[in-house]
Each structure stands twice: as C-alpha cells, then as structure tokens.
Amino acid sequence: MMEPRTIVPDNDPSEGPAYSGPLVITRGGTYQGNWQSFDPAVAAVTIKTSEPVVIENSILRGRGNLIGGEGVNLTVRNTTGYGLNPLTNGAYPGRFISIYKAVNLLVENNRMQGTSGMYVNLFTGNSGAGQTLKFLRNQVRNVDGRYVNAGGKFTGKSYRVQAIQLNRVARVPGMEIAWNEVINEPGKSAVEDNINLYESSGTSKSPVKIHDNYIYGAYAVNPLTDRNYSGGGILLGDGQKDSMDIAGGYAEVYGNQVINTSNHGVAIAGGHHHTVYGNRVVSSGLLPDGTIDPNANVGMYVWNIQGRSARASSTFINNSVQNNLVGWTRFTATGKVYYHNLWTPSCQASSGNICKDNQDWPTPVSPDVERDEFTFWQKKLRDAGIVVGVSGGNKTAAASP
Template sequence: MLLLLLTGGAYTSSAQDYQGPFVISRGGTYSGNWESNDSNTPAVSVETSEPVIIENANIRSRGILIRAHTPGINLTVRNSNGYGMTPSQDNVRYGRFLDANNFKNIRLEHNYLDHTSGIYLAHYQGNQSGNETVKIVYNKVSNIDGRTRNGGMERVQFVQFNSVRHVRGVEIAWNQVINEPYKSRVEENVNFYLSNGTSDSPMLIHNNYIQGAYPSNPGSETDYGGGGINMGDGNTSDMDAAPGFMKAFDNHIVSTGTQGICVSAGHDMEFYNNRIINSGYLADGTYIRCNNVGIYIMKSGGSNDIFYNNRAYNNTVGYVNRSTNGDRQRNDQYLPDANERHNYSLNVELPFLITRDTEKAEYVLWETKLRVNGVVVGPTSGSSAPAPLQPLLRVQPLLPLQHQIQVAAAKSYRVARTSL
C-alpha cells in the first residue's frame, strides 16, 4: 500500500482474498478486494480531488463502503460489487455504498449493491457543466437496509441527493432495485432533498425498475413515509435552494409503501409515462399496513414555501390500499396541488383487479424491455455493455383481451380516492 500511496496510478490486488481498509490519496485507476470489520472505518477512503476510478472491485464493510469527503471529489465506480455486512456495534445501520460530500463529479455504472444503505450525495461543487455531474446508471441493487443490529433503524435510500444544486446532465437511469420485506428497510428509494437541476438541463430519472419499500414489519407498522421516488423534498422559500427542474419517465414502480412517485415540494417537476403497480399484499398474503396512494402532487410546507408548475400525466397506475373499515379499495392518484389540479383523466387508472400476479407481470415486462433495448444491469465482467438503442423501444404489457378492452376505457373509470 505504501508504494501505491507514493506513486498513484493503477493498483490491482488478488481476487482470492480481501485486504483491510484502503486509502486512495492520488488519482488513478484502482482494482482490488477491500473490507472493513469496523463500523467506524470505511472499507475505501478517497482522499484526493484528482480523478479516481474504482473498477472490477469487491468491497465489503460493516460501515461505509466508499467514503469520499475531500472537497472536489471526482470519482467513478464501475463494474464493482458492494456488500454491506452486519454492523460491528449497536445503534449503527448498514453502511452506504458511497457517501460523498462536497463533490464535483460522480459516476456509478454497472455495479452490484447488496445490503447497503445506498448512495448519499451532498453539496455539489462542480462547474455546472455536463462534464461535472452525476450519472447513476446500469446498477443492480438488492435490499437497501437502514436497520441496526439491535432493532433500530435510520432512514436510508437507494439514492439520496442533499443540497445538490444547479447541476446539468444529471441522470439516474436503467437501474434495477429490488427490496424484500423483512430483509430491507428503505425510506424513499430515490429522494431529492433541496436539490435541483437547471431549466435547460433538468435532472432525468428514467427507465428504472424499483420494487419494494417497506418498514421493518410491513404487516403491522403504519408510521412509515417511504416509497418509490420523491422528486421534490424539503420546504424553503429560497428559490436557489428549492427542489426543481426534474423529469421522471418510463420508470416501473412496484409495491412501494406509502407512494409510487410524488412531488411534495418545489417547482418545475413533471413525471410521465411511468407504471405504478401495487397489489397491497406480500407474497404470503400479509396486507401492507402503510399502503397509501399511487401518485401524488401535494404541497407539504407552509404558505411561503415554493410550489408551482408540477405535473403528472400519461402514467399508468393501479394502486390498492384499504378503507377505514378494512375493505380493499383503489387509491391511484391524489393531485390537489398539481398544475392541472385534480385532473385525473391525464393518467390511466387500470380498471382491473391488481394482484400479486400483476406485480410479477411488471417484472417480466422490465426484463423484456432490457432485452429488446440491449441493456445489461449490474457488473459486466469488465466489458462495456451496449448503450440503449435510440430511440428507446418501449414494450407494451401483454394483457388478456378483456383487460385490453378495459384499458381502452380506463380514463372514464373512477375509483375511490382518499387524501394523504
């Protein structure tokens, strides 16, 4: 390690064993197998603003896997595996795959994340060009987990932006995220807190498959605010800090707790052509007590908070929850503060019964979409996967004939709606 720290450049370790915590203090390309058995020590620490590439690596940790807090971080992680291990002490959650603060460029592509607490990005310091941005693409993710070993939890996400502002070229795309009940504890899978793109280059969240957002005990807990994607979070009257300028489209959101996609703060956000499916039940028949609504646009703050020009249209929604007397019901949309307030005809509410089989069919649709577009998620053994075909080939769900007829009439179909 001493030679590496003096010279920088490329570094490769044996594929058969793991080395202890590893510090990168110079730019270069690094491959290896690193671990930390101490929740207070990252497996990899990036302590340079020079460009760093971590590739073909295996990283496991009882705390943070990759920590990058040096101002001006310029980091790429690709074709690597990250494994969260049980924390080494009480009251500490599973570690983030990447915890980056004061960064200027982050690119995460073709990685596999298992039992981590996801990706945390705070305080962008780049030059606001497309060359200094955030790209999180082609990753495969299992069980984002904010639980502690002694029964507690912290709110964690697959991707959390915090005060990432005025960034051009942001893209979160072609990621597959599957969280299993009782094996994970994610809040929103993707959350943008006081973060924004620009009017000429909005943040793009597209072609992701997100399945599962549950509290630790989904059969009994109701105090839970997690879900699929929250595009605007964090209340403020400061235009510079307010969430804004984002687009979410062509995503598949399945069985995600309180909501599928929402906007609760900010401006100039739109989501469209997404599919939100929720049967309301686990595989063993357990009802998910925190179920609420498929999509919503509703201001969560006070009168002086910024909230305008937020839209939802052409989304396909089938979301089940229960009424106060326990009856199964649909709650697909709630749009009191959308640009087109309460205009539910802009989205398609699936008119047939939403079941676990409907959820399973959505994953088949996703796999077909990957195949016809030539997309590979997760590590590619060091080789580059092909980029999606242009234009994107959309895959239509295969439904029984009677369901196709019902879908054609869906815009005239209305179900009971309840407020949040």
C-alpha cells in the same frame, strides 16, 4: 416468493476472493481489487484526492461505508459491494457510496447488497466543464437502514436511507438516474424513499433525468405493526420549500416502473418544474407472503407538505403529472379492496400545477400483475440492449463472516 427476489441468488459462503484491508487512495488513477473493513467508522475505500479516480472490477464489503470521500472526481463501475452487520450499538449498515462535496461522479454497472444505498451531499464541480452526477445501470438489493444493538440484533428502528439520495445538490445540469434495478424485501431491508431528491435540482435547460428505473418494494422495519411508514418509490421536492434557491426542481421522471412501495409510488411533495409522465406505478397492497400491507397508501400524489403559506406556495409551481398508468390497491379495515391511484390536492391551475390524462390500471392489481411487471422489465432491457449490474470477471464473493 416473488420472482424478482430470485434473479440474483444468495452468495455461496464457501466461495469468494481474498480481501485486503481498507484502502486509502491519495492519487488519481484506476484501482482494482477486493477490500474490506470490519470497523464501522472506516470505509473499505477512502478517497483523499480530487484527481480523477476509477474503481472498477472490484469487490468490497464492510461494516460501515464501502466507498467514501470528500471533493472527489470518481467513477465506480463493475464493482460489487456487500453491507455487513455493523455489530455496534445504534449503528446501521453503511452506504455503498457516500460522498461529500462531489466534484464529478459516475456510478455505473455495479451491484450492491444490504448496504444503505448511495448518497451525495453537495456538489462542487464545474458544470461548464461537464462535471455532474450520474447513476446508471446499477443493481441494488435490500437497502438497509435498520439499527442494531451491540450484539448485532435489529432493534426494530431504522435510519432514513435511500437507494439513491441527492442532498442539496442544486442547479446542476446533466444529472441522470437511469436503468437502475432496485428490489427490497420486507424483513431484510429498511428503505425510506428509493430515490429521493432533497433540496436538489437540475436546471431549466437540463433537468435531472430520472428514467427507466425498476423499483420494487419499500417497507417499514416491521410492516405489520409499524403504521406510520412514510417511505416509497420516488420522492421529488423533499426538504425546505420557501426559497427558490433551495426548493427542489427541474426534474423529469419518465419510463419508470414502481411496484409495491407501500406509502407512495411517485410523489411531488414540494418544489417546482417537475414533470412526471409515462410511468407504470402498481401495487397489489399485499406483502410478498400475501398479507395486507397496512402502509399501502397512494400510487401518485402532488401535495405541498409545507402547507399553504405564501412563501411555501410561491415555490410549488409548474409541476406536471400526466399520462401515467397507475393501479394502487388499498384495503379497508374489513378487508374490502379499493384503489387509491392519485391524490392531487396541490394541482391547481393558478400555480401552473397540472395533473391530467393519467390512466387507471385496466385490470385488478394482483401479485401476478406485479410479477408480470418484472417480465416487462426484462424484455425492456433486452430490447434496449441494456445490461444491469456487474459483468465479466467480477466473481461473487462471500457476503459475511
């Protein structure tokens, strides 16, 4: 088993706090406690106010979303969340946080396990007053979109979920996704892209900052048999491409470590003014048990998925992929190793898309190299004085009855 998998042990089911039932917050303030919901349709915590709310030093578990709300001004910190099996036909584990029309959101120093990640659909805050979205120093384990049947057994299919997804959060300054640690295991997770910007953008003066994250693993539900898996590490410019008002753009991606995420490490699939530099993107092309990952594809790509239509091409401009360190292993049908570090069919000078000065990984990428990246990450945290995940009095709870 790879070292990153062991840094947070499984929960001891003999220990844990007492939980209260689902909480509905109707007034601003600071809330601390342990809440749970065994109904997939009811969040463990639901926020029904636009007044500032802080949830901190808490433990949540549920068969649906753990925190949900509309039009919220919310801070979540130092909180642990466990996604439980929904035990409902056609359902998948709930999100740690799911927000519609966010006014302001800060999610920092939390730990989540077995949830389907963090999701924001639309932003309605006042950017001029400093309202924005930030996801900082969170520890994420096994982002899980696997569908179950009525008996709670996994069906072999999944919903496309992400560790962090912004959906149509357009032209918002001040956004940041930084110092998060995300680790997924095959057979215990089903994540599409770990970080996905869908029709989302910053501004020319204040691009979305996606930096200094550690991302390990992105796998199909059944990695050895599912041959059409499209998920990976970080995906920019996802969604509609033929309108500058909608196409994703103005994101700055740097200092990240993306490791063993199958289909791609970091990718620009559309949009404009994305800058990607100084990232470490590596894969041995092997699953943790040493078998070949048939979905291992490419370290980084720049490809306009919408094709060559004039309208789509008009929004795929001024993207830059430079000075990244990449080593992405693939295998032929006969088991021969080759490297597919970069694929850049849409890097054309005429459109202002630049791909240059990227470096190949200097040695063969083995599982040992991947393990060394986790050591690199831990040293990076120490040197920067960064603490990832919860700290202090947040006691680990039993994840499931």
